[in-house]
Amino acid sequence: MRNFIYRCPITNFDVQGTIADGEGEDRTYVAQSCLACGGFHLVDPLTGKLPERGERRGLRSDNKPSGR
Numbered sequence: 001m002r003n004f005i006y007r008c009p010i011t012n013f014d015v016q017g018t019i020a021d022g023e024g025e026d027r028t029y030v031a032q033s034c035l036a037c038g039g040f041h042l043v044d045p046l047t048g049k050l051p052e053r054g055e056r057r058g059l060r061s062d063n064k065p066s067g068r
Contacts (some may be wrong), residue, residue: 002019016035030043
């Protein structure tokens with residue numbers, strides 16, 4: 001397991017994320033359950049950054065699937 005830190009866009013708190021070794025190597029973003037707000041966020045585990053607004057295709061601003 002590998003830990004990383006990201007910032008929750010809802011609460012602006014730093015949150016620890018966890019990813020299994022080898023998981024996410026073929027993807028840029030992984031889903032994380034946020035301990036600060038109780039929601040889910042897509043996070044780049046290498047940088048701890050969330051996708052920019054233009055990269056969030058198929059997601060609403062509240063991070064729920066748009067149903068597409």
